[in-house]
Amino acid sequence: GAGVSQSPRYKVAKRGQDVALRCDPISGHVSLFWYQQALGQGPEFLTYFQNEAQLDKSGLPSDRFFAERPEGSVSTLKIQRTQQEDSAVYLCASSLEGGLVYDEQFFGPGTRLTVL
Amino acid sequence: AQSVTQPDIHITVSEGASLELRCNYSYGATPYLFWYVQSPGQGLQLLLKYFSGDTLVQGIKGFEAEFKRSQSSFNLRKPSVHWSDAAEYFCAVVKGGNKLTFGTGTQLKVEL
Numbered sequence: 001g002a003g004v005s006q007s008p009r010y011k012v013a014k015r016g017q018d019v020a021l022r023c024d025p026i027s028g029h030v031s032l033f034w035y036q037q038a039l040g041q042g043p044e045f046l047t048y049f050q051n052e053a054q055l056d057k058s059g060l061p062s063d064r065f066f067a068e069r070p071e072g073s074v075s076t077l078k079i080q081r082t083q084q085e086d087s088a089v090y091l092c093a094s095s096l097e098g099g100l101v102y103d104e105q106f107f108g109p110g111t112r113l114t115v116l
Numbered sequence: 117a118q119s120v121t122q123p124d125i126h127i128t129v130s131e132g133a134s135l136e137l138r139c140n141y142s143y144g145a146t147p148y149l150f151w152y153v154q155s156p157g158q159g160l161q162l163l164l165k166y167f168s169g170d171t172l173v174q175g176i177k178g179f180e181a182e183f184k185r186s187q188s189s190f191n192l193r194k195p196s197v198h199w200s201d202a203a204e205y206f207c208a209v210v211k212g213g214n215k216l217t218f219g220t221g222t223q224l225k226v227e228l
Binding site: 004059 | 167
């Protein structure tokens with residue numbers, strides 16, 4: 001598996017449920033990003049990790065959103081008490097280095113979350 | 117704040133025809149600009165990027181883009197479109213460190 005993988009690929013949740021979305025970055029990649037892509041829109045930045053450190057969480061829309069990367073590899077995005085407006089595709093990306101603007105981000109296929 | 121605008125939501129071209137997708141940016145200094153392609157069920161894939169230097173950049177799959185500071189544009193071009201190019205295309209700019217700010221995308225349809 002050379003690319004970024006995400007699981008599950010599809011998730012349906014009832015409003016008020018908690019969900020956890022997983023991202024497996026490319027092995028050895030230092031940086032990991034989460035983006036949210038609403039229907040018909042471009043991806044929007046949520047949060048950024050360099051190894052296990054969460055350096056930027058300015059894009060998280062509310063305190064219901066929480067991300068972690070405890071060992072500096074796999075990351076989990078957790079959404080508590082899901083709302084309908086949380087329905088979107090959640091994209092994960094990783095890059096080899098940390099904090100370098102020219103470092104290519106490699107994207108996973110995304111998790112499509114539907115909140116009923 | 118840095119942002120990008122893609123004025124065309126949908127574009128349809130015939131296979132073999134040339135293509136130009138528009139992207140305008142707003143930024144006070146030299147921007148770092150990117151074009152990504154997103155096919156159904158696939159992750160975003162980087163086509164090309166511009167940081168500095170030569171304003172005409174070559175990318176993968178036969179795409180190129182030209183940075184024009186005077187027009188605040190970074191339009192994507194391809195001389196001859198293939199049916200497999202049908203996808204959604206996103207222009208993006210780096211905002212604050214290395215997080216990307218994307219445009220709303222242009223959906224490309226290719227007629228056979």
